[in-house]
Amino acid sequence: MAIIEVDDLKKSYDGRSVLDGVTFAVEEGEVFGILGPNGAGKTTTVESIEGLRRPDSGRISVLGLDPHRDAAALRPHIGVQLQQTQLPDNLKVWEALDLYASFYPEPRDWRSLLDEWGLARQRNTRFGKLSGGQKQRLFIALALVGDPKVAFLDELTTGLDPQARRDTWEHVKRIKASGVTTILVSHYMDEVEELCDRVAVIDRGTVVALDTPAGLVGSAAGPQQLRFTLPGGTDDPIDLVAAVPGVTDVRRDGDRVIVTGTGDFATAVTAQLARHHVLVADLRIDSRSLEDAFIALTGRPFDH
Numbered sequence: 509m510a511i512i513e514v515d516d517l518k519k520s521y522d523g524r525s526v527l528d529g530v531t532f533a534v535e536e537g538e539v540f541g542i543l544g545p546n547g548a549g550k551t552t553t554v555e556s557i558e559g560l561r562r563p564d565s566g567r568i569s570v571l572g573l574d575p576h577r578d579a580a581a582l583r584p585h586i587g588v589q590l591q592q593t594q595l596p597d598n599l600k601v602w603e604a605l606d607l608y609a610s611f612y613p614e615p616r617d618w619r620s621l622l623d624e625w626g627l628a629r630q631r632n633t634r635f636g637k638l639s640g641g642q643k644q645r646l647f648i649a650l651a652l653v654g655d656p657k658v659a660f661l662d663e664l665t666t667g668l669d670p671q672a673r674r675d676t677w678e679h680v681k682r683i684k685a686s687g688v689t690t691i692l693v694s695h696y697m698d699e700v701e702e703l704c705d706r707v708a709v710i711d712r713g714t715v716v717a718l719d720t721p722a723g724l725v726g727s728a729a730g731p732q733q734l735r736f737t738l739p740g741g742t743d744d745p746i747d748l749v750a751a752v753p754g755v756t757d758v759r760r761d762g763d764r765v766i767v768t769g770t771g772d773f774a775t776a777v778t779a780q781l782a783r784h785h786v787l788v789a790d791l792r793i794d795s796r797s798l799e800d801a802f803i804a805l806t807g808r809p810f811d812h
């Protein structure tokens with residue numbers, strides 16, 4: 509069931525169009541990614557859904573409510589991740605959670621959120637003394653303290669080191685497990701690939717693709733190659749491999765075999781070889797990424 513419906517949003521600033529007919533629907537319980545380069549219109553889109561900006565035209569429904577007309581009715585059901593500058597440095601972690609809990613009619617017990625988000629030991633630490641990763645986890649905990657049905661996370665891991673990013677991702681997976689529908693705005697391909705069920709790719713104010721991360725990569729990235737080495741004495745597997753669905757070409761170059769195909773052919777090829785007890789070595793798959801998909805969709809690199 510769609511919990512958010514966005515239909516034909518348009519918005520211009522000073523006569524310059526930044527949203528030009530954005531349309532998508534978010535299903536209950538999914539982590540829905542909004543991916544796009546800087547300035548693509550991501551924040552304008554989500555802040556319109558949150559009721560913070562008013563589009564020039566188009567229709568938005570969140571839990572069956574209009575974010576502007578029904579703002580008061582909607583507010584208890586949505587949680588929005590704050591931006592870095594929005595908490596005073598001297599506020600303690602527990603005070604921030606207690607304060608935000610007081611804004612909601614039926615908040616969660618913030619003490620359990622401290623444990624869940626790995627902040628129990630920072631309970632009495634002032635905001636200004638937290639590490640980047642701890643601040644980010646606090647922002648997410650604050651977005652969840654009202655026990656929302658929908659959470660909005662915007663540029664979740666900007667500025668974090670690789671380990672803190674991975675830690676934050678692991679925590680975000682728990683939000684999904686708890687059933688909260690999550691909108692995740694990002695310009696990091698790896699982040700949406702790791703966390704999102706589906707992704708809307710926004711470029712220059714329009715949705716240029718909407719699919720699962722694997723679907724986006726598979727449909728836009730073209731054929732892939734699988735390569736392996738045949739140990740001496742192995743029977744020639746070319747006919748065996750060529751018969752696998754999705755395989756479009758098999759070439760042999762000495763003891764190297766190069767298989768080209770589309771869709772999930774690589775898994776099927778390895779299964780076929782295993783079934784026929786053909787042992788291969790040095791198996792490699794050219795990995796395509798969302799980055800390749802973006803180039804295929806728009807004709808230009810992601811950060812331009």
Ligand SMILES: Nc1ncnc2c1ncn2[C@@H]1O[C@H](COP(=O)(O)OP(=O)(O)OP(=O)(O)O)[C@@H](O)[C@H]1O
Binds near residue numbers: 522548549552695
């Ligand atoms: N209040 C505003 N007044 C004028 N122009 C704006 C305003 N807000 C956004 N813009 C412009 O609209 C375009 C889209 O901005 P938006 O913040 O929605 O993009 P974004 O995809 O979230 O980008 P980023 O990843 O850089 O935050 C940008 O060119 C931006 O400069």
